[in-house]
Amino acid sequence: MLIAFSEKEKEIFETIGHTATQLNMPAYLIGGFVRDKIIGRPTKDADIVCLGDGIKLAEKVSRRFHPHPHLSFFKNFGTAHIRVGDFDIEFVGARKESYNQASRKPEVLPGSLEDDQNRRDFTINALAIKLNDKGFGDIVDPFNGLNDIESKTIRTPLEPLQTFSDDPLRILRAIRFASQLHFTIDDKTLQAITDNKARLKIVSQERITDELNKIMLSPKPSIGWALLFTTGLLEVIFPQMIDLAGAEYIDGHGHKDNFYHTLQVLDNISRHTNDLWLRWAALLHDIGKPATKKFEDGHGWTFHGHEVAGARMVPKIFNKLKLPLNEKMRFVQKLVELHLRPISLTKENITDSAIRRLLFDAGDDIEALMMLCKADITSKNKQKVKRFLQNFGMVQQRLFEVEESDKVRNWQPPVTGEMIMETFNLPPGKKVGIIKDAIREAILEGIIPNNYEAAHAFMIEKGLELDLSVAN
Numbered sequence: 001m002l003i004a005f006s007e008k009e010k011e012i013f014e015t016i017g018h019t020a021t022q023l024n025m026p027a028y029l030i031g032g033f034v035r036d037k038i039i040g041r042p043t044k045d046a047d048i049v050c051l052g053d054g055i056k057l058a059e060k061v062s063r064r065f066h067p068h069p070h071l072s073f074f075k076n077f078g079t080a081h082i083r084v085g086d087f088d089i090e091f092v093g094a095r096k097e098s099y100n101q102a103s104r105k106p107e108v109l110p111g112s113l114e115d116d117q118n119r120r121d122f123t124i125n126a127l128a129i130k131l132n133d134k135g136f137g138d139i140v141d142p143f144n145g146l147n148d149i150e151s152k153t154i155r156t157p158l159e160p161l162q163t164f165s166d167d168p169l170r171i172l173r174a175i176r177f178a179s180q181l182h183f184t185i186d187d188k189t190l191q192a193i194t195d196n197k198a199r200l201k202i203v204s205q206e207r208i209t210d211e212l213n214k215i216m217l218s219p220k221p222s223i224g225w226a227l228l229f230t231t232g233l234l235e236v237i238f239p240q241m242i243d244l245a246g247a248e249y250i251d252g253h254g255h256k257d258n259f260y261h262t263l264q265v266l267d268n269i270s271r272h273t274n275d276l277w278l279r280w281a282a283l284l285h286d287i288g289k290p291a292t293k294k295f296e297d298g299h300g301w302t303f304h305g306h307e308v309a310g311a312r313m314v315p316k317i318f319n320k321l322k323l324p325l326n327e328k329m330r331f332v333q334k335l336v337e338l339h340l341r342p343i344s345l346t347k348e349n350i351t352d353s354a355i356r357r358l359l360f361d362a363g364d365d366i367e368a369l370m371m372l373c374k375a376d377i378t379s380k381n382k383q384k385v386k387r388f389l390q391n392f393g394m395v396q397q398r399l400f401e402v403e404e405s406d407k408v409r410n411w412q413p414p415v416t417g418e419m420i421m422e423t424f425n426l427p428p429g430k431k432v433g434i435i436k437d438a439i440r441e442a443i444l445e446g447i448i449p450n451n452y453e454a455a456h457a458f459m460i461e462k463g464l465e466l467d468l469s470v471a472n
Contacts, residue, residue, distance in 0.1 A: 017131035025052040028128040048091045055080045058091040121170045152183040160192035168199035172211035179224030194231045205322045222263035243290035268375035281335035311337035342373045346391035355402040356444045359409045414455040425471040
């Protein structure tokens with residue numbers, strides 16, 4: 001089988017092949033680039049394995065391109081990197097690896113192409129394409145990786161128990177590829193994932209979270225999260241998610257399975273956005289439900305305040321997962337805390353005050369919040385979904401109208417604390433805060449318009465109520 005290279009790709013790989021031939025060095029294109037070209041998935045990262053000195057090959061190849069690309073090399077690892085146009089190309093000599101039980105970092109020795117393919121994680125990543133002049137484009141496929149691509153199967157080249165024990169990060173990579181490519185993990189490999197889940201404890205949290213983020217950014221992330229659940233990996237890496245699973249019944253009253261509801265919300269939002277942090281907000285929007293679940297006689301199951309409880313959990317989850325503790329975390333926390341507000345507005349006569357408060361609290365994240373709320377509609381009742389969407393449309397129209405007239409999104413007070421202190425000759429303190437809060441509440445309630453003149457007059461009135469004297 002011949003790979004259909006683009007003209008640019010063919011030029012690059014033929015140049016590498018010519019150079020390797022002149023050095024009497026067999027060279028192969030291997031791994032993910034080959035897989036993605038066969039699948040038809042865009043790719044710009046190429047790995048070259050040679051039977052010899054990878055750094056020497058990279059040095060010679062870099063001189064063949066004009067202008068000469070910058071050469072980066074790492075002698076300790078025997079690897080080198082160049083960038084040709086928008087292609088990242090890494091060179092390395094063929095290797096064989098051996099592991100000890102306490103670490104996922106192998107002892108590396110020079111090896112044959114067979115050794116190098118044996119150490120690969122999955123058959124679909126072990127395919128190699130010959131680049132030398134004789135046989136250019138020939139595929140070397142010792143593990144039937146082409147058949148596995150055709151059948152959309154993820155399988156390890158060697159015994160899966162040994163493959164995953166050697167490097168347990170491969171456990172998460174298997175699930176990530178299943179989610180990204182919509183492939184199925186074969187039964188023996190899947191069982192080995194479950195059997196080796198405890199080995200994940202030797203993998204750094206940063207590497208685990210990197211795989212979780214790749215799952216989150218896949219076209220249908222629920223595939224990955226469902227596999228993490230059914231294989232028992234969530235018990236090891238994210239136990240709070242397990243608490244969402246299952247439905248409990250008392251006196252015939254049950255609640256929905258909040259784990260699978262969450263996965264549906266995540267898939268719903270992923271059809272409309274590639275924003276990683278909006279997807280994390282979808283995953284965590286109901287994370288506070290287990291802590292707030294109660295059964296009330298005559299009413300059924302309730303989760304009162306789960307949005308507040310969930311928002312409080314977000315920083316701890318981000319810290320544990322080594323996710324950024326910055327504005328990304330605060331964005332997710334805000335959406336978790338506010339995700340019921342637009343829904344509640346669809347169930348009542350919407351007051352301008354309620355709309356103003358939502359705009360004030362959501363600020364520039366109002367569109368993201370509304371997207372999350374729409375994704376949260378998972379009912380199988382089509383009429384119910386249609387009604388909710390119509391109500392959301394009405395809320396969005398009111399949001400637009402109120403913002404046009406009142407300008408409270410990302411609201412800044414027309415009268416500042418400094419103005420209050422100057423007007424009443426006050427030091428910083430409680431009375432300044434009382435007046436500032438009163439002005440804000442008056443604007444949000446629609447008692448006064450959102451402008452300086454009205455706010456200044458209201459400030460004077462409020463100051464007099466507090467027995468303050470206006471400074472000369």
